[in-house]
Amino acid sequence: MEIIQELHKWAANIMIIIFLYSSMMWFWFSADRQKIGNSSFRFFISLEMGISGILLLLGISLIITNPNWLGVKGVYIKIFLGLFTIGSIHLCATKTKKFLDSSMNRKDIKIINIIRALTIILLMTVYTTGTMIRVVHDGDNIKEFNEKIGLYNEN
Numbered sequence: 001m002e003i004i005q006e007l008h009k010w011a012a013n014i015m016i017i018i019f020l021y022s023s024m025m026w027f028w029f030s031a032d033r034q035k036i037g038n039s040s041f042r043f044f045i046s047l048e049m050g051i052s053g054i055l056l057l058l059g060i061s062l063i064i065t066n067p068n069w070l071g072v073k074g075v076y077i078k079i080f081l082g083l084f085t086i087g088s089i090h091l092c093a094t095k096t097k098k099f100l101d102s103s104m105n106r107k108d109i110k111i112i113n114i115i116r117a118l119t120i121i122l123l124m125t126v127y128t129t130g131t132m133i134r135v136v137h138d139g140d141n142i143k144e145f146n147e148k149i150g151l152y153n154e155n
């Protein structure tokens with residue numbers, strides 16, 4: 001169903017914006033207890049949890065409503081990366097929330113820095129992999145269509 005694919009794509013776009021925004025806040029303010037403990041940062045962490053959950057549900061719905069995707073080259077890698085990234089986002093959000101509810105010991109900042117940086121790399125990788133698979137798949141369809149109507153030219 002085209003609508004689910006569209007929603008999955010938009011959830012992925014929103015996920016990147018939210019995660020990058022909250023990570024910027026984290027990297028700038030994690031050493032400042034007052035700034036990092038404010039309610040808008042907590043709201044962004046809740047959004048990280050919520051949007052990644054929606055992204056997971058939409059990804060699963062996409063496969064259920066259109067199982068043909070499973071036959072497309074590279075899609076298993078994309079799904080594995082997607083699941084791994086969503087796990088990483090959840091780990092990140094949980095650790096950040098725990099930090100905010102604790103005495104905010106500076107020693108605990110480093111591990112969250114590392115998980116956040118790795119999650120950004122994963123998020124970018126899944127996004128580009130998903131888009132590339134879609135583009136290659138659409139390109140094949142266009143080629144097949146052109147061949148069918150006799151428009152395709154080998155040169």
Ligand code: HEM
Nearest residue numbers: 009012059060069078079082083085126127130131133134
């Ligand atoms: C952080 C996690 C994820 C991100 C950032 C992400 C991102 C994307 C993007 C950008 C596309 C291309 C959309 C388009 O151009 O129409 C896509 C497609 C797709 N996604 Fe995800 N996705 C994620 C997780 C998942 C999960 C968990 C599943 C399955 C359980 C999944 C299944 C699919 C499928 C089947 C497609 C269509 C094939 C393709 O274009 O690769 N995705 N995803």
